[in-house]
Amino acid sequence: xxxxxxxxxxxxxxxxxxxxxxxxxxxxxxxxxxxxxxxxxxxxxxxxxxxxxxxxxxxxxxxxxxxxxxxxxxxxxxxxxxxxxxxxxxxxxxxxxxxxxxxxxxxxxxxxxxxxxxxxxxxxxxxxxxxxxxxxxxxxxxxxxxxxxxxxxxxxxxxxxxxxxxxxxxxxxxxxxxxxxxxxxxxxxxxxxxxxxxxxxxxxxxxxxxxxxxxxxxxxxxxxxxxxxxxxxxxxxxxxxxxxxxxxxxxxxxxxxxxxxxxxxxxxxxxxxxxxxxxxxxxxxxxxxxxxxxxxxxxxxxxxxxxxxxxxxxxxxxxxxxxxxxxxxxxxxxxxxxxxxxxxxxxxxxxxxxxxxxxxxxxxxxxxxxxxxxxxxxxxxxxxxxxxxxxxxxxxxxxxxxxxxxxxxxxxxxxxxxxxx
Amino acid sequence: xxxxxxxxxxxxxxxxxxxxxxxxxxxxxxxxxxxxxxxxxxxxxxxxxxxxxxxxxxxxxxxxxxxxxxxxxxxxxxxxxxxxxxxxxxxxxxxxxxxxxxxxxxxxxxxxxxxxxxxxxxxxxxxxxxxxxxxxxxxxxxx
Numbered sequence: 001x002x003x004x005x006x007x008x009x010x011x012x013x014x015x016x017x018x019x020x021x022x023x024x025x026x027x028x029x030x031x032x033x034x035x036x037x038x039x040x041x042x043x044x045x046x047x048x049x050x051x052x053x054x055x056x057x058x059x060x061x062x063x064x065x066x067x068x069x070x071x072x073x074x075x076x077x078x079x080x081x082x083x084x085x086x087x088x089x090x091x092x093x094x095x096x097x098x099x100x101x102x103x104x105x106x107x108x109x110x111x112x113x114x115x116x117x118x119x120x121x122x123x124x125x126x127x128x129x130x131x132x133x134x135x136x137x138x139x140x141x142x143x144x145x146x147x148x149x150x151x152x153x154x155x156x157x158x159x160x161x162x163x164x165x166x167x168x169x170x171x172x173x174x175x176x177x178x179x180x181x182x183x184x185x186x187x188x189x190x191x192x193x194x195x196x197x198x199x200x201x202x203x204x205x206x207x208x209x210x211x212x213x214x215x216x217x218x219x220x221x222x223x224x225x226x227x228x229x230x231x232x233x234x235x236x237x238x239x240x241x242x243x244x245x246x247x248x249x250x251x252x253x254x255x256x257x258x259x260x261x262x263x264x265x266x267x268x269x270x271x272x273x274x275x276x277x278x279x280x281x282x283x284x285x286x287x288x289x290x291x292x293x294x295x296x297x298x299x300x301x302x303x304x305x306x307x308x309x310x311x312x313x314x315x316x317x318x319x320x321x322x323x324x325x326x327x328x329x330x331x332x333x334x335x336x337x338x339x340x341x342x343x344x345x346x347x348x349x350x351x352x353x354x355x356x357x358x359x360x361x362x363x364x365x366x367x368x369x370x371x372x373x374x375x376x377x378x379x380x381x382x383x384x385x386x387x388x389x390x391x392x393x394x395x396x397x398x399x400x401x402x403x404x405x406x407x408x409x410x411x412x413x414x415x416x417x418x419x420x421x
Numbered sequence: 422x423x424x425x426x427x428x429x430x431x432x433x434x435x436x437x438x439x440x441x442x443x444x445x446x447x448x449x450x451x452x453x454x455x456x457x458x459x460x461x462x463x464x465x466x467x468x469x470x471x472x473x474x475x476x477x478x479x480x481x482x483x484x485x486x487x488x489x490x491x492x493x494x495x496x497x498x499x500x501x502x503x504x505x506x507x508x509x510x511x512x513x514x515x516x517x518x519x520x521x522x523x524x525x526x527x528x529x530x531x532x533x534x535x536x537x538x539x540x541x542x543x544x545x546x547x548x549x550x551x552x553x554x555x556x557x558x559x560x561x562x563x564x
Contacts, residue, residue, distance in 0.1 A: 146553045149483075152485070233487055287507060
């Protein structure tokens, strides 16, 4: 194991904002990021002067391909009226802005900067599903692409290995989906704000209004088991196992810990950081576990002097429903092979002992990939401040929350523990 | 043919001749398929080509209904999904490959552990299609 990590200077989050996540074909990356920036400005309790920002770190994955435009650090600094401040773009597939957050923390902890804007964004909705699938597969290994694997396919294969090893079934994936939708309906920024029940009711009404015989689903699992309502994308991955194609942007304001008093009386502090790199499907030592999640979380727990049981709630990278189950085990929240039972027993519900993805997760909040890491950290920040509205974790005295972000098929994983003192 | 430098292109050329080959680290005696030019364990580049039998068993799979454009060009779609898989070769290394000869419309009938054999005419598709390993279920159940 590596030596225990530490920061040379404490770093705190004093503001954050995000655009709604969804399909916004008439808005571009800059529009979305400005909206997130505007909300961030309003979120700083005691206000602050944007020109005090020292630098920008921003994550984005696919704009080079989908928008045919690179060099987004400088473009955003100009759009935000922050020239000539330095800007650095980070790329780590779906963990791009989680890496931006880390770089911003390091820049402040080193003493080089005091106030740093960190964020991420992605615009995907102008592409066809096939184009998005191919573009995202840029983060897979060449061998996986050659074998025809798409992302839903990689996670479908992982699911078959997990099912075979531990006796889980598709029904257990459905439990994740149902829970995500219950949370997403409480998040005004989420792309999908309806429970599975509400989706069923609306489809039944729609069929009736067209004079068609309405489907007679008895419960959510019958709906999710209906191939017309929930077709296979890459069996056993079905449509409702997949996070959506999304547009969106998110940003946070980070400052040196000793400076927080002039921004807010409720700063949230960086308590633990971990990042690791993993192998490919065919070289991984275990198909039912993400080694990079294991290493990243161990590093963060060690730095924070905390254990998995100390983390009161977490955002976990649920690009596909099987991923939330596996990562929950790799983060140490549940023993290997028991993550699917934990979801089934309701342990990860908003009112359970270990709420996971209170935002609705990538599945319902949306997954504009470059914005995802930043948006997960915003959810943790809001929950710790007691500002998550209807989806506020009911437990009192929230002190520790965490965000886990994955890029690729486990190639890049980060785990960040935030603290309210 | 063993004096070819270790590379993905040489791997693909062997495959087009129906030969599945990996690279073996002469120090660690570990085999890698596709080949690696440097051993990730000892970081030495003393690798030798080593032939593989082309047999193994199914570890994980998926039946893909929405694939990339080059798979759609081969006729695969929602009604005709294709199967991609992780296979453990009998010599130990794992590979990602496509599986043919299974009913992709009845994926619940495909069994983890199924014995598989490399299809000899493994270079499927046109020039645009990437080199890809293709396995089929073994007819010899005693394998």
